[in-house]
Amino acid sequence: MKIPFNKPVIVGNELTNIAKTVLVNATTSGDGEFTRECQLWLETTLKTRKALLTHSCTAALEMAAMLCGVGPGDEVIMPSFTFVSTANAFVLRGGVPVFIDITPDTYNIDAALIEQAITPRTKAIVPVHYAGVPCDMDAITGIARAHGLRVVEDAAQALLSEHKGNALGAIGDLGCLSFHETKNIISGEGGALLINDESLIERAEILWQKGTNRKNFDRGVVDKYTWVDIGSSFLPSDLIAAFLLAQMQHAEQIIARRRAVCARYAQLLDPLKQAGHIAFEQSSAGNGHIFSILARNHDEQGRLLRHLRALEIGVVFHYIPLHSSEAGQKFGRVASSMAITDDVSSRLVRLPVFYELTDEEQQFVASSIASFYNGPRG
Numbered sequence: 182m183k184i185p186f187n188k189p190v191i192v193g194n195e196l197t198n199i200a201k202t203v204l205v206n207a208t209t210s211g212d213g214e215f216t217r218e219c220q221l222w223l224e225t226t227l228k229t230r231k232a233l234l235t236h237s238c239t240a241a242l243e244m245a246a247m248l249c250g251v252g253p254g255d256e257v258i259m260p261s262f263t264f265v266s267t268a269n270a271f272v273l274r275g276g277v278p279v280f281i282d283i284t285p286d287t288y289n290i291d292a293a294l295i296e297q298a299i300t301p302r303t304k305a306i307v308p309v310h311y312a313g314v315p316c317d318m319d320a321i322t323g324i325a326r327a328h329g330l331r332v333v334e335d336a337a338q339a340l341l342s343e344h345k346g347n348a349l350g351a352i353g354d355l356g357c358l359s360f361h362e363t364k365n366i367i368s369g370e371g372g373a374l375l376i377n378d379e380s381l382i383e384r385a386e387i388l389w390q391k392g393t394n395r396k397n398f399d400r401g402v403v404d405k406y407t408w409v410d411i412g413s414s415f416l417p418s419d420l421i422a423a424f425l426l427a428q429m430q431h432a433e434q435i436i437a438r439r440r441a442v443c444a445r446y447a448q449l450l451d452p453l454k455q456a457g458h459i460a461f462e463q464s465s466a467g468n469g470h471i472f473s474i475l476a477r478n479h480d481e482q483g484r485l486l487r488h489l490r491a492l493e494i495g496v497v498f499h500y501i502p503l504h505s506s507e508a509g510q511k512f513g514r515v516a517s518s519m520a521i522t523d524d525v526s527s528r529l530v531r532l533p534v535f536y537e538l539t540d541e542e543q544q545f546v547a548s549s550i551a552s553f554y555n556g557p558r559g
């Protein structure tokens with residue numbers, strides 16, 4: 182039984198939508214009909230003021246860095262336990278990522294460490310909602326308000342998760358989503374910027390359209406469009422949006438299934454947890470993006486990964502912490518102990534989670550983990 186780590190979900194009408202961009206709309210560049218429909222879906226579903234599709238979450242983070250006005254030497258507080266793009270987007274503007282530790286129950290930024298990391302150069306805080314589990318947004322937005330800082334949510338993994346009834350990504354000044362093939366809702370590569378602070382919308386549209394006022398030209402507000410600011414080509418082709426819209430229309434169903442997969446793992450692996458072999462947090466607050474377990478130490482993590490891979494089960498560890506990566510050391514700064522980040526990343530094993538994963542496959546994964554700890558009859 183060969184079980185991949187991830188199998189991209191296809192809902193069925195992606196191709197019909199793509200055919201429509203070509204055969205009916207006869208336009209495939211960015212900001213077309215499907216792009217606008219996807220943006221409308223995000224705006225109404227997540228209750229954000231403005232959504233702009235981007236070609237990746239990385240691009241959305243780069244736009245966020247520009248909109249926060251981050252320049253050379255400006256500092257941005259973030260967890261080290263995250264994907265490179267969270268930091269890179271700010272480094273591209275000359276900013277300095279300031280890394281702090283995570284909490285052991287959520288693997289999210291420890292809000293209690295933020296204030297001591299603030300300096301006169303601090304511009305923004307970037308909470309990352311790991312596995313779609315919400316960061317402590319009350320504490321984070323409170324600190325940001327008290328110190329005049331921007332909040333950019335890296336909600337790459339967090340589509341349709343909530344914090345006290347508010348959609349993740351729609352709480353800070355800006356939110357960044359990913360539709361990369363490995364995420365819950367996909368378009369191959371893809372992302373979106375959510376602009377929750379109304380005062381940033383006009384500039385966001387300009388950056389998105391290569392630094393031009395094309396949006397206002399399309400609306401008839403100006404009679405010619407021209408270069409007015411920095412910017413880039415952040416918008417995806419409408420072919421991508423056509424694919425994405427089909428996925429969005431099944432988002433609830435996809436996430437419900439992934440949540441059920443995670444709950445089933447928690448059930449199957451509970452005996453190993455009770456026996457003290459493995460540990461895991463099973464938060465019902467997540468959106469079924471990730472199910473991970475912790476081995477007892479780093480050596481055991483390596484042996485468990487090899488054991489499962491030998492049985493053709495796709496498993497991965499998660500994140501070389503940014504503060505210990507080559508570029509992280511060159512461009513960033515550490516502003517707290519990294520004990521929990523280092524510990525979690527040295528022990529974490531992610532299990533296969535995807536829409537079509539069967540119960541039989543999940544039982545095989547669980548019994549393979551059991552056989553690692555208890556021997557073949559375990």
Ligand SMILES: *Cc1c(COP(=O)(O)O)cnc(C)c1O
Pocket residue numbers: 236237238239240263264266267309335337338358359360361370371372
């Ligand atoms: C996947 C991911 C990204 C990058 O998303 P892309 O769409 O691939 O650019 C950024 N941050 C986090 C936390 C992610 O998981």
